[in-house]
Amino acid sequence: MPKFLLTRVDALARLAQFTPLAGTAYATRRNFVRADGDHADVSRLSAALRRRVVGEDEVVRAVLAAHPQDRAEKFIAEVFWRTYWKGWLEARPGVWVQTQDQAAQQQANPAIARTAAAAIAGRTGIAAFDHWARELAETGYLHNWARMQVASIWTFTLGLPWQLGASWTYDRLIDADPASNTLSWRWVAGLHTAGKAYLADGDRIAAMTGQHLRAEGLASEAHIPQDTPLPPRIALREPAALDPAKPTLVLITPEDCSLETVLPALNIRAAATVRDLAHSTADRIAQADALTRAAAHWRCPALECSDDLSTLACAYGCTQIVTGFAPTGPVASVLARIAPALATQGITLIEHQREWDRLAWPHCTTGFFQLKSRIPGLLRQHGIA
Ligand SMILES: Cc1cc2nc3c(=O)[nH]c(=O)nc-3n(C[C@H](O)[C@H](O)[C@H](O)COP(=O)(O)OP(=O)(O)OC[C@H]3O[C@@H](n4cnc5c(N)ncnc54)[C@H](O)[C@@H]3O)c2cc1C
Numbered sequence: 372m373p374k375f376l377l378t379r380v381d382a383l384a385r386l387a388q389f390t391p392l393a394g395t396a397y398a399t400r401r402n403f404v405r406a407d408g409d410h411a412d413v414s415r416l417s418a419a420l421r422r423r424v425v426g427e428d429e430v431v432r433a434v435l436a437a438h439p440q441d442r443a444e445k446f447i448a449e450v451f452w453r454t455y456w457k458g459w460l461e462a463r464p465g466v467w468v469q470t471q472d473q474a475a476q477q478q479a480n481p482a483i484a485r486t487a488a489a490a491i492a493g494r495t496g497i498a499a500f501d502h503w504a505r506e507l508a509e510t511g512y513l514h515n516w517a518r519m520q521v522a523s524i525w526t527f528t529l530g531l532p533w534q535l536g537a538s539w540t541y542d543r544l545i546d547a548d549p550a551s552n553t554l555s556w557r558w559v560a561g562l563h564t565a566g567k568a569y570l571a572d573g574d575r576i577a578a579m580t581g582q583h584l585r586a587e588g589l590a591s592e593a594h595i596p597q598d599t600p601l602p603p604r605i606a607l608r609e610p611a612a613l614d615p616a617k618p619t620l621v622l623i624t625p626e627d628c629s630l631e632t633v634l635p636a637l638n639i640r641a642a643a644t645v646r647d648l649a650h651s652t653a654d655r656i657a658q659a660d661a662l663t664r665a666a667a668h669w670r671c672p673a674l675e676c677s678d679d680l681s682t683l684a685c686a687y688g689c690t691q692i693v694t695g696f697a698p699t700g701p702v703a704s705v706l707a708r709i710a711p712a713l714a715t716q717g718i719t720l721i722e723h724q725r726e727w728d729r730l731a732w733p734h735c736t737t738g739f740f741q742l743k744s745r746i747p748g749l750l751r752q753h754g755i756a
Contacts, residue, residue, distance in 0.1 A: 376419040378657070390437045403579055404584075406581070416430060429632075440756055448743060452739065455731075455742045458731055458732030458733075458742070461699055465601075466557075467699050471534075508543065521540075522536055526559065527571070533557065533559070550699065561596075570593045573588075604736070610724050613723065617638060619640060619691045620641050620680075620689040621634070621665055623658055623694070624644070624694055625657060628658065628661035640671060640688060640689050643676050644658045644659070684713070689718065692720045
């Protein structure tokens, strides 16, 4: 299995290696799934992009330097799917909370839990599904097209709740992302685009895997699960402005692991990570790499903090903590909890939002095509195309 791209050196090396394939080759081959686990036709950059070890703008810029825009269109659109899901969930954060609550309730049902456990262990008797369940367990990665088949078979053939499936893959994927994971499962289940589900098909699975994987006895109809009413849409959060003069502690979280490439000039005294903000070993590797880079870039101490950020900030005379914007997910929940406590100590916690998100998220309120039609304009605004 190829190694995961959790350090910036590795991610940039993979980007350089993959860039020549991001044009026509990607458009024609990206949906073929190699059963041997060699996913050379796709970038495998998701673990890095999810944590912003590299930024979407950097990836798209590199690809457009190598290909005319019309040839790279497919790849660029896929990168914008990540943006779309993020922006969509940002306006409906309740969907993330609701999905987690529902998965916990489903897991407490012994019959559901038993069937789910057999599926997760790769014991359904559906060869392709079992193969991918094992691949996920062993590697933490699945090709996008395989993820679609897995989610579809789980929901429509095995009759398991999609929320529990989303919880399974979120716990196992190295690129686990609240928005892309939760909303892709909803999309497969037919809940994102009302009435339009994704139904896996055995012949197509055989064809797309070069006849290596079989899936017999699949559901021939998608019985779309009943949806709970969506929590109300809220206004997008607008982070407060940074104060360039204030003594600042830079907080690195798994939500933005290349802050040194995007932050404006600040009075930085130290850079830190907080152990509890890492959800997985992969997060910890990416955070540690980002911390080392940040300390070298700003020539400041690199601090690994167990939890008490205010003590750390005070020790370095910092009255401002700057971190990457945390979209809906575990890091955002922690930041929302600690910000008021920091404020009582005279320390402001500011999330720095990337231009990429600020410009795109307002166009993520309905379907993907609302955003897609704006991609050329957005790229011009970034000076990329
Ligand atoms: C059920 C299901 C669950 C998923 N869960 C996650 C998840 O937890 N985390 C995650 O990052 N992606 C998730 N995806 C989206 C997608 O499968 C992965 O981003 C992609 O497979 C990563 O491989 P890659 O980097 O080689 O992609 P490439 O094909 O090389 O695409 C380039 C980049 O575009 C983005 N991208 C591509 N396809 C999608 C997509 N369908 N949705 C959103 N972004 C996309 C990713 O950032 C990816 O790195 C999920 C998809 C499905 C169907």
